[in-house]
Amino acid sequence: MTRFWVGGYGDDMQGDAEGIGFLSVDEGRGASTLTYRGVAAPVASPSWLAQHPSLDVVYAALEGAGEVQAFARSGESSLHPLGPALAAGDSVCHLAVSPVGRMLIASCYGDGRVVRYGIADDGRLVPAAPDKAAALRAALFGEEASENETDAAAASDPYPTPAGDEPRDSHAHSAVFLPGGRIATTDLGFDLVRIWRASGTGLTIDHEVVLPRGTGPRHMVMHPSGHLHVVTEYSCEVFTLASARDGSWSLASATTASPIAQVGVDFPAELALSRDGQTLYTALRGSNTVSALRVRGSGETVEPLALADSGVDWPRHHLVHEGVLLVAGQRSGTVAAIDLDERTGAPREVRHTASAPTPTAILPAR
Template structure:
């Protein structure tokens, strides 16, 4: 299998020199449990392409150039090569995430530095343009002794209902949007407990949303009510070990059958496995195992394998998933990858 790797380049003290190409087994393998190998850059670029997302229909990918505060499109030119498609489009300070709409007509960039959420139109070739910045977030806890907090938008997810949800890690806030002619129109806000730091979301086949909190190291379960309003219905900590109190949570991934969630913890460098219970409304902590890397920034499920990007150890490791218990085993394969921050499967 092929995976693109995002990473930090020199201006953000990283060692990457562009978007890389990772092989897990042979390029045309359907499974990712084979030997890992880094094939070098699929395209050289600065600006720290820390997050990569694919167009749903075109051979085009988009990078959040975190160091440049911009979004850049790349078109495929070969089995393992890409080239710039148009010019970078400014988004905001430390643009760290980009999500493409299911119809391929637009994308949304999230900016950690200034909290901006920016929608861009995509043309028939996949080039982004016409950035429209959504209304700025307001801290729901302002006036409670925390007036100096800063908005930090961190992720966007398109929902089956057609709405869009964004995480604001700085304001402990989830914001729901409708896509309108003038950009994103605010529809709803959901306030999480102060200091939790919502980082990323995952949709579940049950219809529930799961949000991982970077600072409090939890996963909250969200449900949509009859009126369309979202609410928190349960939550679970990612560790029972008190020595992980200084950890920060990173990525959240769903198993192929939807029965388990995998959460990365940076500091203890572990992966927590959560079992999805019943109709998806509750979670149980099953296990916490070694991730096999230093600073597990991102991970993806590829059938029976979990691939983990170790930002500080400059490597990617593969862990076999026990499909009965859901728990990852020890790292079986690993390869050097410079400052990896994101893994994206590509055909």
């Protein structure tokens, strides 16, 4: 039996999820069916889930509470808290775990904060260690000490505010660990992809890639070629970034996420990559479609390939698993399984749909 953990919105985020859910794919009579099995860990609005690379530990972004928490497997379909929830920031919406499992990066949509946590040997999150220099300055000169000294530097809007307009707000939305140990984060509000270096207990900005104003970079995926693909929520595009020999990143190409996408009506959410690296998948909330894009050349260009019905309302998250695309429909309260063409990777018909309370993230269970 194939199993998945399911994140969702609860009462504090106008949803009906009661915690981290448990979803199974059961084989029978030549066909597979999705089944929601119930709550694996009662917790408020675990809207994003991330897996430790080697331990049976799951990390949840508790978006409404602005906290992050670790959970360890305690049975086939249950998880228990591994330490207390730790403060993150307003509307923490995404978590990324380092490849070696020693660091977790939390991105906070509400206040734009990017927060780094350590991970202990057993997988539990290590509380933020105070910056001794900052504490000394606070004691000697009366400066206000930061609540969390592992916070990364706040972003600044690279574009001037037009006359008569209100200043824009920073909205950190995702993080990806890059080859060589650096970290990329998106700022949806300021149209930035920010490149960081881990230093001491925090993060130090290395440089930033500025995307066109109003594009809204949301989620990213690292291609095996070394290119970084970024989907934009506001402009319905996929940007591809490339790194130079000096380690700097820059824009390589851009394409529309879907030939039918309507800016202001459609809002791309997740970006997922096929196992062979030849196809990208994004889902458009609004038209409720799934768009497949072909990766060309050595990964530096992308072009639309095919379009299909997502089978859900408001497809917030999706992933590729064994030739099937699983799509979480936030507003329909369902998870759909879409068959993928074995030769082209194009999405085909919806194989099955299962009910799930306000699903926002799907994570394969070990």
